[in-house]
Amino acid sequence: MSSILSPLNLAAVPAQDEALREPIRAFLRDALNDVPMVMRARGVCEADPHFSRKLAEQKLIGLCLPAEHGGGGRSYFSRFVLVEELLIQGAPAAAHWVNDRQTGPLLLRFGSPAQRDYFMPRMLASEVFFCIGMSEPDTGSDLASVRTRAVRTEDGRWRLNGRKIWTSNGHYSHYMCALVRTSGSLEDRHKGLSQMIVDLSLPGVTVRPIKDLADDEHFCEVLFEDVLLPADALIGEEGSGFKQVTSELSYERSGPDRIYSAMVLIEGWLAELRSIDNPGMAVTALLGRIAGRLAVLRGMSLAVAHKLDRGEHVDLEAALVKDLGTEFEQAVPGWIAQALELTHDHPPSAALRETLAYITQICPSFSLRGGTRQILRGIIARGLGLR
Structure with missing residues (x-):
């Protein structure tokens, strides 16, 4: 616990990486010029393969992956x-998001040479x-309760049966990185779990989009019925899936994407707030609350980026970061709704009202x-030696 409570050494973005910001902004201004605020508020939940390919043409995917594997070789x-710029501008980056954030690093760390090369x-x-x-x-975030099972066949392939749910953008994806049980039973918990690459075009795979409260279809249910996977579908060592997936989730939980989900709404509100000469002390206090918490969370996320850069x-x-970040994100629409009530003499635009309604719906x-x-709090408690 002492290391967690030691004096804070703030990490900062190195100058050579900060220099990327303006070219990225220029690219996004051109790409998103005519996109309405409420569509940009959907941000990285929206999958646009054409946008992702344009980003790839700019060499902006895989920036921190090794150059020998085609990445940028940067920090x-x-x-x-x-990621900050994509989220602040509300870019439709969901198509490639998992590739760049976690599956790429996962394959580099645990994948076979053939998997990496392909x-x-x-x-x-x-x-x-x-x-x-x-x-x-029936398992949710309790990944040790995974039931989907892959069994070796006589010819060395894997026969996959089971079901996954809340699979973001499964209907746009070509492959799934799946956590499955390859040995043992549910009572074994994390023992016997492995990770597999699943080609979603294989016979026996069914992908069903699930509509959410905002009438979007980002989530999917994916069913596997006697799906035959090749022998080399296994990622890493058989039975090491839980250790691997814990490592993978660190990439998912640590970045600014767990802080900035409501940034398009914040930016839209700020743009209209600037036209009010004297919004009042209560609104100024709300603005300070948002800015203060955002600054602390950004500093924490930067510190994690620094640790990842050192291989820690x-x-x-x-x-x-994820626990505190999502608490902040979920509070933002309520704070802004409160601020708009306090400035009722200056009614918000229809675009801002629509964006606020969307974020309010989706923030749970x-x-x-x-x-x-x-x-997450169980992980935190264990990390601090409290359980």
């Missing part, structure tokens, strides 16, 4: 800058897209992505 701070160039070019197969019905494990730190999901708060 984790470079991707931090990119998938990495295609992922970096946005020619193929991955989704994540973790959660299942960040399971505990990533869980803290912020604390579900990447693990529920209850699961």
Whole structure:
């Protein structure tokens, strides 16, 4: 615990990575010039393969992946800058998001040379897209309760049966990185779990989009019925899936994407607030609350990027950033609604009202992505030696 409570050494984006910001902004201004605010508020939940390919043409996918595998060979701070700008502008980046954020690093760390050679160039070019197969019905964030099972066949292949749920953009993806049980039973918990690459075009795979409260179809249910996977579908060592997926989730939980989900709404509100000469002390206090919390969370996320850049494990730190970050994200629409009530003499635009309504509808999901708060707090408690 002493290391967590030691004096804070603030990380900062190095100058060479900060220099990426303006070219990225210029690219996004051109790409998103005519996109309405409420559509940009959907941000990285929206999949646009054409946009992802344009980003790949700019060499902006895989910035911190090794150059020998086609990446940019830069530090984790470079991707931090990119992700900040994508989220603030509300870019429709969901198609390649999993590739860049976690599946690419996962394959580099645990994948075979053949898997890396085949998938990495295609992922970096946005020619193929991955989704994540973790959660299942009746298990949610308790990944040790996974029931989907892959069994070896006589010819060395894997026969896959089971079901995944809340699979973001499964209907746009070509492959799934799935956590499955390859030995043992449910009572074995995390023992016997492995990760597999699943080609979603194979016979026996069914992908069903699930509509949410906002009438979007980002989530999917994916069913596997006697799906035959090749022998080399296994990622890493058989039975090491839980360790691997914990490492993978650190990438998912630590970045600014667990802080900035409501940034298009914040930016839209600020743009209209600037036209009010004297919004009042209460509104100014709300603005200070948002800015203060955002600054602290950004500093925490930068510190995690610094640790990742040094090759350190960040399971505990990533869980803290994700837990506190989603708490902030979910509070933002309520704070802005309160601020708009306090400036009723200056009614908001229709675009801002529509964007506020959308974020209010969708914000309950912020604390579900990447693990529920209850699961995260269990990880935090264990990391601090409290359980």
